[in-house]
Amino acid sequence: xxxxxxxxxxxxxxxRELCMPLGLNESEMERVDEVxxxxxxxxxxxxxxxNGDKFNALFAIRTGFFKTRISSEDGRDQVTGFQMAGxxxxxxxxxxxxxxxxxxxxxxxxxxxxxxxxxxxxSREITSLQRHVHKIMSREIVRENGVMLLxxxxxxxxxxxxxxxxxxxxxxxxGFSQSxxxxxxxxxxxxxxxxxxxxxVSRTFSKFVEDGIVEVKQRHVxxxxxxxxxxxxxxxxxxxx
Amino acid sequence: xxxxxxxxxxxxxxxRELCMPLGLNESEMERVDEVxxxxxxxxxxxxxxxNGDKFNALFAIRTGFFKTRISSEDGRDQVTGFQMAGxxxxxxxxxxxxxxxxxxxxxxxxxxxxxxxxxxxxSREITSLQRHVHKIMSREIVRENGVMLLxxxxxxxxxxxxxxxxxxxxxxxxGFSQSxxxxxxxxxxxxxxxxxxxxxVSRTFSKFVEDGIVEVKQRHVxxxxxxxxxxxxxxxxxxxx
DNA sequence: CGACCTATTGACTATAGTCAATGCGCGTGG
DNA sequence: CCACGCGCATTGACTATAGTCAATAGGTCG
Numbered sequence: 001x002x003x004x005x006x007x008x009x010x011x012x013x014x015x016r017e018l019c020m021p022l023g024l025n026e027s028e029m030e031r032v033d034e035v036x037x038x039x040x041x042x043x044x045x046x047x048x049x050x051n052g053d054k055f056n057a058l059f060a061i062r063t064g065f066f067k068t069r070i071s072s073e074d075g076r077d078q079v080t081g082f083q084m085a086g087x088x089x090x091x092x093x094x095x096x097x098x099x100x101x102x103x104x105x106x107x108x109x110x111x112x113x114x115x116x117x118x119x120x121x122x123s124r125e126i127t128s129l130q131r132h133v134h135k136i137m138s139r140e141i142v143r144e145n146g147v148m149l150l151x152x153x154x155x156x157x158x159x160x161x162x163x164x165x166x167x168x169x170x171x172x173x174x175g176f177s178q179s180x181x182x183x184x185x186x187x188x189x190x191x192x193x194x195x196x197x198x199x200x201v202s203r204t205f206s207k208f209v210e211d212g213i214v215e216v217k218q219r220h221v222x223x224x225x226x227x228x229x230x231x232x233x234x235x236x237x238x239x240x241x
Numbered sequence: 242x243x244x245x246x247x248x249x250x251x252x253x254x255x256x257r258e259l260c261m262p263l264g265l266n267e268s269e270m271e272r273v274d275e276v277x278x279x280x281x282x283x284x285x286x287x288x289x290x291x292n293g294d295k296f297n298a299l300f301a302i303r304t305g306f307f308k309t310r311i312s313s314e315d316g317r318d319q320v321t322g323f324q325m326a327g328x329x330x331x332x333x334x335x336x337x338x339x340x341x342x343x344x345x346x347x348x349x350x351x352x353x354x355x356x357x358x359x360x361x362x363x364s365r366e367i368t369s370l371q372r373h374v375h376k377i378m379s380r381e382i383v384r385e386n387g388v389m390l391l392x393x394x395x396x397x398x399x400x401x402x403x404x405x406x407x408x409x410x411x412x413x414x415x416g417f418s419q420s421x422x423x424x425x426x427x428x429x430x431x432x433x434x435x436x437x438x439x440x441x442v443s444r445t446f447s448k449f450v451e452d453g454i455v456e457v458k459q460r461h462v463x464x465x466x467x468x469x470x471x472x473x474x475x476x477x478x479x480x481x482x
Numbered sequence: 483c484g485a486c487c488t489a490t491t492g493a494c495t496a497t498a499g500t501c502a503a504t505g506c507g508c509g510t511g512g
Numbered sequence: 513c514c515a516c517g518c519g520c521a522t523t524g525a526c527t528a529t530a531g532t533c534a535a536t537a538g539g540t541c542g
Binding site: 072074076080091093095100101123133134135137138140141142144145146192193195 | 318334337380
């Protein structure tokens, strides 16, 4: 499989501080290595899994960038998240043994395949792994709560500002710039995530540029004034008094 | 505590087919009974927990009706769910050891307190309990995905129709009518959940009444034409060809 | 180099929000 | 038991925001 002879394992993965083995000691991590036995490459545009697929495993993203998406019967669809290195994908499949969303690679990607029954087995033995798995699921619930707040009560500018801040913060945690980012998704995908049409996303970007808050050149974004973005997110339209 | 001498336990709870002990055998259920040692009554309007509270336990709703709500710094808030008997509440607290939302009783309620470290302990021993806990968390993730679709891509009528169908379906699973329900929440709370203003909720109810789809008398709702509701939810504004 | 996908911008429209007035019910207290 | 007050719901008139449709431009990839 691998052309190099270096064993790819959590213990020598630079994402271990963000990913599955977080909080485990050396020997525990070695046991998790056994779980993460296989890898899978996904080409840009391809699905890691689809709605309806049998659920077998969670996936830890090693490289690349994904979107998850659900579709309703009438053809509407909604991007439910964008995932990057170190994040875990596939939790939706546990409840019904089948995935309920699509996971699409937005750039060439590689994931660690973690068979779920192996995870469960190991979490029965390693308390800190058990706790960590629970935290990963809870984090996803809390994240989605935040998206509900965004979709339910924010205006277009607030949504886009929150989106940019969230992306750049996650990228920064992975060693990238705090002020510069390359969007891996189209305006339409951003719009789907934020509950907006692509034209509105585009117009809102233009407004931010006019206001000198960001520089935008297609998918390259430079944040000139992060405080202004934070102000937009937290500013209720107007306040009394 | 209890005025009666009947031991309140999962094994003789009529919600066991919906709640925590689902899928356990007799002896396993008895062990879960130990976990669900304490009960708590919550008066209408009171909080079961608040944003910032230390997380210790999950709660299984025995009777009553709750809403969960998150608030942003600027005072905006968003209802993230309505919970009824047999449903589990508090999963948001696992990730950071503190709750990140408020849980408010919309009517006098009683919950079973399930200390989370006891749940974890027991799921290390009882495989089917472990699996069940994972399913409960995954189910919540999938539910929130659905809400994101609703908030991100549906129009007011579609949102309210989906809301009513979901409520009545859950009530029906608990032995209530398929066509009649009493709303435990105000128009404003429905609106907050659906990302609409209370006036829009009210107007949309009135529209449904005009169209003969439902009867509404304050919080009493009778669904006259469930198929029409389903059609509204699944009908994209218009279809080509 | 050309085709196609993506993004931008403009003009107009639809949908839901805002503000305000009124009405209905329920619960409290006289 | 009735009257009153308050919270909740309804409805109307107007406005704001984002959506739609359409034309154009810019990039990217074969």
